[in-house]
Amino acid sequence: MAYSLGIDIGGTNIKAGVVDDGCNIIAVSKIKTNSAQGSDEVLKKIAEAGKAAAKEAKIPLSEIKWVGMGCPGTCNPETGLVEYSNNLKWENIPLQKIISEALHIPAYIENDANAAALGEYYTGAAKGAKSAIIITLGTGLGAGIIIDGKLFSGSNYAGAEIGHTVLNPNGDQCTCGRKGCFETFCSATALVKHTKRAIEEHPDSLLAEAAKKEGRVSGRTAFNAAKSGDRYGREVVDNFIDYLACGLINTINIFQPDILCIGGGVSNEGDNLLIPLKKRIKKEIYSKNSSHNTEIVLCNLGNKAGIIGAALLGKQYIAPPIKSCHNT
Amino acid sequence: MAYSLGIDIGGTNIKAGVVDDGCNIIAVSKIKTNSAQGSDEVLKKIAEAGKAAAKEAKIPLSEIKWVGMGCPGTCNPETGLVEYSNNLKWENIPLQKIISEALHIPAYIENDANAAALGEYYTGAAKGAKSAIIITLGTGLGAGIIIDGKLFSGSNYAGAEIGHTVLNPNGDQCTCGRKGCFETFCSATALVKHTKRAIEEHPDSLLAEAAKKEGRVSGRTAFNAAKSGDRYGREVVDNFIDYLACGLINTINIFQPDILCIGGGVSNEGDNLLIPLKKRIKKEIYSKNSSHNTEIVLCNLGNKAGIIGAALLGKQYIAPPIKSCHNT
Numbered sequence: 001m002a003y004s005l006g007i008d009i010g011g012t013n014i015k016a017g018v019v020d021d022g023c024n025i026i027a028v029s030k031i032k033t034n035s036a037q038g039s040d041e042v043l044k045k046i047a048e049a050g051k052a053a054a055k056e057a058k059i060p061l062s063e064i065k066w067v068g069m070g071c072p073g074t075c076n077p078e079t080g081l082v083e084y085s086n087n088l089k090w091e092n093i094p095l096q097k098i099i100s101e102a103l104h105i106p107a108y109i110e111n112d113a114n115a116a117a118l119g120e121y122y123t124g125a126a127k128g129a130k131s132a133i134i135i136t137l138g139t140g141l142g143a144g145i146i147i148d149g150k151l152f153s154g155s156n157y158a159g160a161e162i163g164h165t166v167l168n169p170n171g172d173q174c175t176c177g178r179k180g181c182f183e184t185f186c187s188a189t190a191l192v193k194h195t196k197r198a199i200e201e202h203p204d205s206l207l208a209e210a211a212k213k214e215g216r217v218s219g220r221t222a223f224n225a226a227k228s229g230d231r232y233g234r235e236v237v238d239n240f241i242d243y244l245a246c247g248l249i250n251t252i253n254i255f256q257p258d259i260l261c262i263g264g265g266v267s268n269e270g271d272n273l274l275i276p277l278k279k280r281i282k283k284e285i286y287s288k289n290s291s292h293n294t295e296i297v298l299c300n301l302g303n304k305a306g307i308i309g310a311a312l313l314g315k316q317y318i319a320p321p322i323k324s325c326h327n328t
Numbered sequence: 329m330a331y332s333l334g335i336d337i338g339g340t341n342i343k344a345g346v347v348d349d350g351c352n353i354i355a356v357s358k359i360k361t362n363s364a365q366g367s368d369e370v371l372k373k374i375a376e377a378g379k380a381a382a383k384e385a386k387i388p389l390s391e392i393k394w395v396g397m398g399c400p401g402t403c404n405p406e407t408g409l410v411e412y413s414n415n416l417k418w419e420n421i422p423l424q425k426i427i428s429e430a431l432h433i434p435a436y437i438e439n440d441a442n443a444a445a446l447g448e449y450y451t452g453a454a455k456g457a458k459s460a461i462i463i464t465l466g467t468g469l470g471a472g473i474i475i476d477g478k479l480f481s482g483s484n485y486a487g488a489e490i491g492h493t494v495l496n497p498n499g500d501q502c503t504c505g506r507k508g509c510f511e512t513f514c515s516a517t518a519l520v521k522h523t524k525r526a527i528e529e530h531p532d533s534l535l536a537e538a539a540k541k542e543g544r545v546s547g548r549t550a551f552n553a554a555k556s557g558d559r560y561g562r563e564v565v566d567n568f569i570d571y572l573a574c575g576l577i578n579t580i581n582i583f584q585p586d587i588l589c590i591g592g593g594v595s596n597e598g599d600n601l602l603i604p605l606k607k608r609i610k611k612e613i614y615s616k617n618s619s620h621n622t623e624i625v626l627c628n629l630g631n632k633a634g635i636i637g638a639a640l641l642g643k644q645y646i647a648p649p650i651k652s653c654h655n656t
Contacts (some may be wrong), residue, residue: 029341074618084617131483143462152475155459155622168496169570176614178577242497249506250430250493254582256482286504287486289412290402294483 005050005067005105006311008112011035011087014042016049017304018057018064023123025304030155035088042088043095047102066106067099068313070115070306074191077110077316083157109311112306114151117144118316119309120261124301129258133251134299135162137191137244137264140175141183145255151202151316163187185243188219188265194239195222199230202261204228219266227272241273245280252294253286262301265289274298287295331387333378333395333433334639336440339363342370343535344377345632346385346392347639351451351631355385363416370416371423375430394434395427396641398443398634402486405438405644410418411485423532436641440634442488445472446644448589452629457586461579463490464626465519465572465592468503469511473583479644491515495574513571516547516593522567523550526560532559547594555600569601573608580622581614591627602626 003026014033017025029052031045045290054061073085080096082088091249100107110118113306117126117134121144126132130149136142141163145152153159163183165175171180172190195217199208207225210233211217222240225233248260266273278296287293301308333356338597342361345353355537359373368596373395382389390611401413408424410416438446445454445462449472454460464470469491473480481487491503492513499508500518512518523545527536535553538561539545550568553561576588594601606624615621629636 074615083619147475147480154582155586156584156615156618156620159582159584161581161614164581164614165493166574168498169493169574170496170498178612205655246494246497253489253492254482254485254487256484258483284506286489286492287402287484290484290486291411292484 002065003057003063004065004129004311004314005053005103006115006307006309006313007046007067007069007098007099007305008115008310009033009042009046009069009071009088010037010112010306011072012046014049015307016046016053017307017311018053018059019308023308023312025307028307029056033088036112039088039090039093043093043098043102046095047099050103061103061105064105066108066314067103068108068110068115068310069095070094070101070110070112070310070313072112074156075109075111076157077108079111080107082109091135106314108317110151110161110310110313111153111157113142114144114153115309115313116142116263116301116305117146117309118151118312119301119305119307120144120263120299121146121309122312122315123308124305125261125297125299126259131255131257132259132261133162133255133257134261134263135184135248135251136299137188137262137317139187139189142189143251145257147255161326162247162251165247165250167243167250182243182247186240186247189223191219191236191240191266192217195236196235198222198236202232205232207236208235220269223269223272241276241280245277245284248277248296249281249284252281256287257294259297261297261299263302267298270298330393331385331391332393332639332642333381333426334443334635334637334641335374335378335395335397336443336634336638337361337370337374337397337399337416338440338634339400342373342377343635344374344381345635345639346381346387347636350521351636351640353635355381356635357381357384361416361549367418367421369496371421371426371430374423375427378427378431389431389433392431392433394436394642395431396436396438396439396443397423397427398438400440402435402484403439404485405436408435408437410437415652434642437646438479438638438641438644439481439485439488441470442472442481443637443641444470444591444629444633445474445637446479446640447629447633447635448472448591448627449474449637450640450643451636452633453589453625453627454587459583459585460587460589461490461578461583461585462589462591463576464627465514465516465590465594467515467517470514471579473585475583484602490575490579492579495571495578510571514568514575519547519550519564519568520545520595523655524566525559526550526564530560533560535561535564543617548597551597551600569604569608573605574610576624577603577609577612580609584615585622587623587625589625589627591630591633597608597627598626
């Protein structure tokens, strides 16, 4: 059995895991990121988290093939630099070099959304596909694009920002400076915001009551109210699905991937999300007459995708890219 | 000197050209397509056009390396079939096999917009780039995507339809069935339509007068009226540039290509188009802090791109993909 180490560097937590040949996480460790302490401290914690996971797994670092790291922001896998990370407030940090030297094993870096996408690709919902797109509906709307087994992020590693394509210039202000980006309609954050807006406009609705009972507004509130027959919850859900379909159809018309996977908390809605979405996509895609069309599915690794994908990063560089995890 | 044959199959004309190693067209021939006569007749004419160009160049077909064909619709370069062409009313036509047998040389097929993009890539505005996107503003809004020297068109060869991504769901009806596609705002057809609409709304404007003088409404009408200080012409131009910037920024945020080239008749506006466009793009792209950003230029092969690109198709299959034309 051979092992690799995957580290998912987040704004809140650093999560490390030892992953075996079968893509199973056999041990984990977690440390608070505390990015306000500065990059030197965070880098130490990343190494610490890696060592702690190996210790927990009872496997010496010398027996671990490599460490892969998923990091928010623009990561350049060629130079090993995190060029820019808004979340961590990093600029040109040599993450790969520092962690490789600290752990004495080869290190690989990648954008965190890309690393998670790789997890779904090698061993999750997209397993077996040649080309795949993974869309994650979270705080933002993240995307990972895999073409012929290789992550695609453009000439400067800053691409694949499908969340920052405008779907309607009359939409809400986006953090990127534009208005009406895909993210402003379909991130989990946007869904909560639009639910709150509907509650304010209709304080006597079932939707408002449901939120009061729940004690807060979540990505589930509108879906639950819609299921109970509430008209305003239904409106929020319909608008969300309309724009999600719109953005996914745009994506398919450009990439025509074998498979498109939807992840993030909202994907727990399952068929309530998937069935109306697939219906709209089938009807509207440009390739509706084609014999081969994109399969639409939900992600299935959940939060584990980040660690598993990071741990598999070395496969992008040293193994034939299209091989799936269990064939190594 | 080695030669290849490029054939640009259009809804109106079939244009064939013999192209030399230096990417120069040394002889051409042109035949009316007349697709209403059926595919057998059109296929005969394609072979005829190829033979006529070779004869005109005084080069026997046996000395021509290959024939490449750009054809509207979904072309599968692996099977050699034109799977579907709305323009020609073709379904699963074995174009590659029939023309290869008729001319006794290897044949390659590709979507016509892709073939033209390849021309700009090997020897036109995108020469020397690794990744490039070519957007052509014509009857429709066509796009060719080249990643690491290879044409990209998705798992079913129906991708790269950037013209069919919705920029505003409140826009005009698109031929693809959706509303507010990039094409409905920024094709030459759309520009003429929006100019006509402005003339109807403001029949006493300078814009209306300019159209009367010109005897028709063209893609130039609004640009010319705007230059003369007409407010309504300016509005049409500003709206056109707004949406063009929006669609191109979406494209860059996803692909981050080395270069993006704009072609079609409207590109003759030169700096009137390019300067405001570049300003908007620079301000709004997601990668504004990156040290490497997409260069925005106008195409420079004009109508010749279709023939030259088709003639170079063989290079996608038998030569290292990134080599530029003059290095063969």
